[in-house]
Amino acid sequence: MPVGTAGTVKGMTQAQLEELGVQILLANTYHLYLRPGHEIIREVGGLHRFMGWPRPILTDSGGFQVMSLKSLGRVTEDGVWFKSHLDGSSHFLSPERAVEVQLALGADIIMALDECVEYPSSHEAIHRAVKLTGRWAGRAKRYYEGQGAGDWGLGTGGKPSAISSQPSASETQASEQSPIGNQQSAIPASCPQSPAPALFGIVQGGVDRDLRRESAEGLLELDFEGYAVGGLSVGEPKAEMYEVAEYTAKLLPRNRPRYLMGVGTPEDLVECVARGIDMFDCVMPTRNARNGCVFTSQGKVIIKNTKYAQDESPLDLACECPVCGRYSRSYIRHLLVAGEMLGAILTTQHNLHFYIDRMRKIRQSLLFGAFAEFHSRVRAEP
């Protein structure tokens, strides 16, 4: 999932994301809650309509942002107090409130509020976070189920009044095939009625296997529609991350999506699929792009480097993206050096293509029983 923090994947139009084959976006509850505000997004018909994006959206719970802006936040049993990074105003996010905000946004997958601790943390701190995350997950689930049953699609613009507890994957996918494109109204009639969102729980536990097991078992009792592995890729060694991801994935049901949050490099995608992960989100392709770091079949390229000033080759000769079909390294370097928007636009488009293509190839290799081969091929890459 490309990350669309404030309801936009920085520098990309929604049409470009569709052309890249992006199937699902992540948006940040914390940012949208603060600006423009979830009530405004609900009033204009939900995030899909607001963004002009008919395909699935996952919203995080807001917890990670609150944690990562630590000095601005305070965790209590009830929830999290935090100060807005925009204007310093005080806000409170409880497990119930996080679900409420995400329902207002109208995402397809919503996340239970969790407490993510930094690396390294004491066993006691991690254990406390695991227990709190478990209690919050229960409260999120009960609140989510308490929202009743009925119709609350995008078309109503009103409050959600119905959640079926088991939206099927095919329902969620339906919105993807809906034609939207270039119509005369900014309020597309074809924007589909959204099915009830799926609620995912988040496993915590740092790099402690026992705590990971305790966290996972607590969540499994609550029976979520999908499970995320949180609290990784926060500074622990890579080998540790792989091992804990694998250990945790094995604790989770095979027939529910397993989502590794905030990961990772193109290699991580393959390594972690090999370890049982199904879904990822990461700012790496987009943030690196804006900083002039592009992913290629030959490894990372720091395109601002002087040696590319007259390099007429594309970012990656082996790449089939629209950027590599048209622009040279020389031009893209010039744009980035000159601070022109198009520099970030083109590197973002290329990097997202690289990531989406990586996942496409992973799916293809799985489908044709060739994943092991693909895996070893990627390992041999520069």
Add this chain to the structure above:
Amino acid sequence: MPVGTAGTVKGMTQAQLEELGVQILLANTYHLYLRPGHEIIREVGGLHRFMGWPRPILTDSGGFQVMSLKSLGRVTEDGVWFKSHLDGSSHFLSPERAVEVQLALGADIIMALDECVEYPSSHEAIHRAVKLTGRWAGRAKRYYEGQGAGDWGLGTGGKPSAISSQPSASETQASEQSPIGNQQSAIPASCPQSPAPALFGIVQGGVDRDLRRESAEGLLELDFEGYAVGGLSVGEPKAEMYEVAEYTAKLLPRNRPRYLMGVGTPEDLVECVARGIDMFDCVMPTRNARNGCVFTSQGKVIIKNTKYAQDESPLDLACECPVCGRYSRSYIRHLLVAGEMLGAILTTQHNLHFYIDRMRKIRQSLLFGAFAEFHSRVRAEP
């Protein structure tokens, strides 16, 4: 002509410009000379290939930028001394050098170096600029013709060695039909050999009709392939601008393009076509877009205004652009308020569509003998 100062129309991909129906771009010699440097652009095959833009390009002479950064420049009989706005380094631009740089860039239309005076200026200052511009135009023309004859297309990457003095419009247009799109190489083989560029002279003379006549007559003797009206839209009253544009256009041959530099509003386009102008360039659609000012059939809209926070309608209900087919005012306002790139991207795309569509309608009305009707319809608009 949308303005692509540094070899990019800010925020737009070349594919988006093509989709908008942009037929020709303006790029700034001054900016490209300083960064990345015209030699680099020549080495990588010229500006068309550098930018991945196969359609026509006009480069200005650099004179206007030097004038507008006045404190950094000094005008002599030989040319202009100026300091780079990037690093303060000293540079010299003569009429010959301006042609040389533009030939290196490989534009389709190049401009003779002129001296543009501010408004208001004394009769003496304007007269001096008219005479200097005339002498410089002669030097530019002689240098241009002295570049000899032969082959110097984009494909060679070398110095231009041939200029036919009368490239036909159809030759210039040829590059427009060349398919380039999404190919596997960033150095498209189909990027056409460029015909020799057309050299335009620039009429100066402020708002003084006698000086405009003197300037035009001097240039006509040199027989340029097109003529620009410079030194307008620099602060003079609008009525004055219209009158001088009309007066000057009538001095120029009907069978050569007449180009009004740096103009203007959507109304200006219609008013000035009515007065004999064929070509325009202006940063207004793109710069205003980035500042959140969009052009609509109902007049200008300042989209950051709070009243649009929940406005679900598109920027312009009467607009057929991709932005108005997909996004609401509410969303675009949010993007601009949040400082997200997509805000500027979408408003730019919309505004350029508005301008390009305006010119398309002007051409259509001329073609079908309905320009007077179109003209009065535009005058009645809000």
